[in-house]
Amino acid sequence: MSRTEVTLGTLMVLAQSGDRQAYRAVLETARGRLIVYFRRRLAADPGSAEDLVQDTLMAMHEKRATYDPSLPFGAWLHGIARYKLIDHYRRHKRRETVPIDDGAFVSEAGEAEAALARIDVEAMLARLPEKQAAAIRLIHLQGHTAREAAERLGAGESAVKVSAHRGLKAAAAHAAAHEEERS
């Protein structure tokens, strides 16, 4: 999984737990990809392309519980977008086949950074124990493998994985609690 997908997947997991900043970052990134996806396929019909972008964002919202972090976020989003496209063809009685791998999404460099810039990651990390924050920084923000992160931190590979995982869980729990307070 590329670094971008890992980051988006992490943000989506935070969104599932109720983190609105993470959710906004995911939705805006998704919208960018969906606009490219539908415009390219419905070049002659920009109105429908626009509607499908909105429909897919709604579908993402409705089905957000079905995202599984073991899957790249892009694959999940592409599955939903492709479904909405086929549904559109069906409703308009157009017999078109959409290949299953219809050139997935072009994931643009810097997209993850842009998404992350919108949420205060550093504030999130500052709340965590240093060990967990360091593990998350190396693995999820800088894109190192667990082994590389373990070498840098001078700890065992599984210990580093566990730290990163616990840290994300704690951050998600904090975000959820925070959200409840506000509502």
Add this chain to the structure above:
Amino acid sequence: MTDPIDDLVGALEPVRPARPGALALRLVFPALLVSAAGLAILIGMRPDMPAALALPSFWIKLIAMTAIAAAGWIALSAAARPGRSPIPGLIAGGALIAVLLVSGLVNLLTTDPGGRMDALMGHSVRQCLPRVVLTALPVFAGSLLVLRRMAPTRLRLAGLAAGLFAGAAGAAVYSLSCTEASLTFLAVWYQLALLIVAALGALAGPRLLRW
């Protein structure tokens, strides 16, 4: 005009990640119990029950059908999530069905000619088909409910996976009531019945699973 993203962010509630396995515990497991209880009450378990546990044919039927159901379940849980493919599970299920069919054929050919008709037709061929299909129906309904709570994106394949799983699970349950011992009977009639349920799933999928 307001930005739809603002609306969606505003509407965000925490959700528990949806898992097909957890849904199955609530929706498919009770359906299996309904099937087993219905079968026991309406038709009865096999009369030679405790002794039948020592028969290889009892276990072959149960294990073969459970294995196909497991492949069907793998396909179903993959079909339930956008971005995952049910095809590996479906291929595994198809391969198991083919292996059993070949075994049934070999068994038929190695039976002496006088006994072949019995090996193929058994004594309950008329009951077997409808009963397997009926036993599968509650499980089929439960499987469709699992899919509806998830997000299947390839509806025909998702329906096929649900039918394969439910058909094989129904056949596994029915095997507790059936005294047929022939491998050929299992390979032909059990599998025909489960394929009927699978075909039903493929036909109904696009209609029943749309969201």
